[in-house]
Amino acid sequence: MGITRRQFMRVSAAGLAASTVGALGFGDAGDALAAGVRPFKLERATETRNACPYCAVSCGVLIYSLGDRSKNARSEVIHVEGDPDHPVNRGTLCPRGAAVLDFVRSPNRLKYPMHRKAGSDKFERVSWDFAMDRIARLMKDDRDKNFVAKNRDGVTVNRWVSTGFFGTSSQSNEAGYLTYKLARATGILGLENQARI
Amino acid sequence: MVPAGSREALSERSTFPSTGFGEGTLGDVADSEAIRLPDLAVVFSRRAERLSALAPGHELEAFLRLMAALATAQQASLSGLPPGTLPASSEVAAMRRSGRSPLDPVSAGRDATWRAALDRIIETIDRSVLPEPARATVASLAQTPPAVLEAMADRFLSGEVERKDAAAVTFVAAALQVAWTRMAALLDKADLASDAPETGTCPVCASPSVAGIVSPGGTKFGHRHLHCSLCATAWRYVRVRCIHCGSTDKVSFRQFAGASFVRAECCEKCHGYSKVFYLDHAKPVEPFADDLASLGLDMLVGEEGFSRAPNPFVIGMMERSQE
Incomplete structure (x- = not known):
């Protein structure tokens, strides 16, 4: 050999x-x-590419974590830094982005839908199905009540200005496209998301 | 938008402190070199220094001391080499433009520089650290006719070393490193610029990389440079990307619990891995020396079923993998 x-x-x-x-x-x-x-002992670690969630600049970040993701063991995010290979930020992060690890670990971080019933003083955890149904119901009711098909001069405008739509700053093209289509199809004018930029 | 010329003005680096690899530690621009050619004044002596520093108390202490002596001899052999041949500047540029490596030892010819280097290495190496079989190898190499040496170099470079050459090939490899490192150092950086996609093999000589080094973050933006196993050229390669198959899908790292200055970047797709050193955690890292000193990590990663491109001084230590 x-x-x-x-x-x-x-x-x-x-x-x-x-x-x-x-x-x-x-x-x-x-x-x-x-x-x-x-x-x-060999320890397993990962460096995962992602985009910073804060603003629409969408800086690339590398998320360092420890632990075996393929098994049941819990993996833990230990460090987040700017992605040096990302063309937008070339490894840099602003102070908010640099502190994104605290965002990940924050005890106040929202991990599932919460609902505060009318008259209640506290939020309770609810299922995604419940949250979706509830949001859809409220949007439909509001649109039925406030949709403007024609303006004072009788010109067709088809607008719905009593509800706004807030997408995320880190959307991909596809998600941005869908957000835009959904909002515009219902007549929403107050739309803000990554695709605006 | 950066005004014209200001980037050049900013990248004037001479007054800034820098580490051994030229990473500025202050005021550098967010753009590190795509290709970094070796510095002949320090390339092997730095390696020797690092090996000597790593040796005491190491399981492979005697081997690392031999490697340190070899690197010292390599540095010494750089002075007084006969003039060699280099491809013309236009030729180099044309090859790079088409994504090829101008000093590929398999396709390009080879002059006698490396044999002069081998003579110098044999002459100057500190024999007191050589164990008996190594000493015998050095003695027999001094008597080996050039034609046999050339055949041995061919076999090493094309990748089929015979078992009987196992000891001699270490010294042949060292001499070839000297010759190729000098050639690489004499190239003009401007000729090497290329839009060709980045590769896991050396853009100068097409050899596999021995390890990757991630520069400190902060002002230097933590790029990874791979270091060539033959010509000591370093080139930038996107992090968290398999250097063998280019996949970014299933890349994960293995490290000794608690020690984070060296990690094995493992690709679940091609089952290859490469080592990554983080200068943040250990400033004096030298890719060659630290690769040899961290062979224990290779052993554990190998047990998990991953394979690597070999270090030229430990070929055969690795069993041929099934892939």
Whole structure:
């Protein structure tokens, strides 16, 4: 069997004796190394690309986390920094973006829909289905009540100005397209999202 | 928009403090070089220094000391090399424009520079750190006829080293490194600019990378540079992207619990990995030296089924993988 500098190789203690290292006279190096690393545990970590959630500049961020995402073990975000390879921010972040880790870990962070019933003084967790139905119901009621088909001069305007729509600053093209279509189709004028820029 | 000329004015770096790899630590622009050529004055001596610093108490102490002696001899051999040959500036530029590597040792010819380097290495290497088999190898290399040496170099460069050459090939590789590092250092950076997509192999000599180094963040924006295993050129490569297959999909890292200055960037798609060193956590990192000193990490990552491009001084230590 030949040995090569170009092919993929897998490192092992057993391979050492038959290697260039072994041939130079360090035949026992592999076993020594294996014994040396035995007490250590390998830790799994990830660096994930994402976009900063704060403003419409959408700076690229690298999110460092520890832990095995493929198993049931909990992984933990440990650090967030600007993505040096991102063409928009080239690794930089503004003070808000640089503090985005606190946003991730904030005890006040909203992780599921919450609902405050009329007359109640506290929010309660609700299901997504409930939240969607409720929002749709309220939007429909409001639109039925306030939709303006024609203005004073009888010109068709089809507008609905009593409701506004706020998308996110980090939308992709596709999500921006859908947001725009939905809002404009219902007649909403007060629309703000990434696709405006 | 940056006004014309201001970027050049900003990137005037001579007055700013810098680390061993030329990363400015102050006032640099958000743009690090796409290709960084080796600095002949320090390339091997820095490596030798780092190896000597890593050796005490290491499981591979004797091996690292031999490598340090070898790097010292490599540095010494750089002075007094005969003039060599280089492709013309226009040729280099044309090859880069089409995405090829101008000093690819397999396609380009090879002059006798490396044999002069080998003679110097054999002559100057500190024999007191060589174990008996290595000493015998050095002695026999001094007697080996040029034609046999050339054949050995061919086999190393094309990737089929014979088992009987295993010890000798270390010194052959070291001499080839000297020759290629000098050639790379003499290239004109302007000729190397290219719009060709970034690759995981060296843009100068097409050799595999030995490790990647992420510069400190802050003013230097944490780019990763891969370091060539043959010509010591460094080139920028997007982080969290497999250097073997270019995938960004399923890349994750393995590290020793608690130690974060070196990580193995593993790709679940091609089951390849490469090492990444973070200068933030360890300033004096030298890619070659630290790769050798962190072979223990390779061992554990190998057990998880990942493979790498070999370090030229430990070929064969790695078993040929099934992929």
